[in-house]
Amino acid sequence: MVALNEVPRRSYTDGPTPLEPLRRLSAELGGPQIWIKRDDQLGLTQGGNKTRKLEFLIADALNQGADTLITVGGVQSNHCRLTLSAARVEGLDCHLIVEEDLGPEGTALGPAGSNPPEYTGNFLLFDLLGANSVTVLGHGADLHGEAEILAEKLRAEGKKPYVIPVGGSNPIGALGYVDCAVEMLDQFAEAGVDSSTIVTPSGSTGMQAGLVVGLHSAGSDIPVIGINVSRTQADQEPKIVDLVDSTARFLDLPPVPRDATTGLGDYFGTGYALPTPGMVEAVRLFARTEGILLDPVYTGKAAAGLIDLIKSGRFTSEDTVVFIHSGGVPGLFARTQAFA
Incomplete structure (x- = not known):
């Protein structure tokens, strides 16, 4: 064991x-x-269960020599907020890729970037915590695929990204x-x-x-x-x-x-x-x-x-x-x- x-x-x-x-x-x-x-x-900022996961994930990232975190979630993702907060504590860059929610009865809420229409909740905190980038995609987008594309781009620029899956799960x-x-x-x-x-x-x-x-x-x-x-x-x-x-x-x-x-x-x-x-x-x-x-x-x-x-x-x-x-x-x- x-x-x-x-x-x-x-x-x-x-x-x-x-x-x-x-x-x-x-x-x-x-x-x-x-x-x-x-x-x-x-x-971490406003707390929540993802903090426990991040204690192990961030340690793994640092052990691998990462200087940048990339993670994914919804536009109001608690996990994205806390990953970004941990990045600020550790002095790491952090990029977020998020998808808009569904609207009533499963309808889309509009084009990418339209949800939320104002900086509220966690989306406001992404801004206050200074995310290096926040990419908003339509609901159902391949978030993990987009994260890997971004990771490759950053590696080509000499960065050392560490990709954390949705929810840190x-x-x-x-x-x-x-x-x-x-x-x-x-x-x-x-x-x-x-x-x-x-x-x-x-x-x-x-x-x-x-x-x-x-x-x-x-x-x-x-x-x-x-x-x-x-x-x-x-x-x-x-x-x-x-x-x-x-x-x-x-x-x-x-x-x-x-x-x-x-x-x-x-x-x-x-x-x-x-x-x-x-x-x-x-x-x-x-x-x-x-x-x-x-x-x-x-x-x-x-x-x-x-x-x-x-x-x-x-x-x-x-x-x-x-x-x-x-x-x-x-x-x-x-x-x-x-x-x-």
Whole structure:
């Protein structure tokens, strides 16, 4: 087995993120005891789950002698924001290639560059953090292909680029959540939390896959339920399994059982980043009961899934559920019309 402390790593957060009980929300829903893991409070600009992944990815980039980062995502990508922030901390150049969102009912929002029409949310932060370039492409563009083209161009100019995949979700990035699983188990023991289930947003799969592998390596059988933010269960679960398997191989761990992977696809609505009534209700409920802001793309939809699972009787009053807040709140301010 490869020990995590043997893998190169940077540090962007001072200590573990908080694990907090949500007593008012739990009482409001009348179901299990709900706790929240505050990964919205991770380091780098405005925090979020990608920071854990970047600690390993940036260390790998630096070990390879990189002077430039290239990454991809949506126009409101939390991952792009945090990659750019890490680049600023490390003194690296950073280029972003992003695609516009879909509009209502899956329609395009307009020509490349038209979304967002104003500098809002994460897109504003790309500018404030001084991205070396931001290329906006139409929805469905080959982002990774464009990233490789840019990397070749920069190499020809004498630069040493390092390309990070969408969401930082590869075996190196997933190590951030292998480590988080151990952190959480220590917090559970310290707080006397007998967790029956962990519920997390599931998008590019790095967070969920890392948690599954980390719990498996620690001998824990706590299930991790992913609430998909962009795909059906049939489409998402093979992606999670693939990253679980490749991360376990990277760490030279025994294979992880297939039934450790669950990605529920009933709550993403008509597409990635498109609002749903359940998301709006969940964001309002968390804010009203606990003073906690969720984002509309990831945690809002995951919380909507959690609320529905509670209301449908998936959990009893004897259960304890830990919800992971993956951050992304800047995106809330780019999608205010969903709450109008």
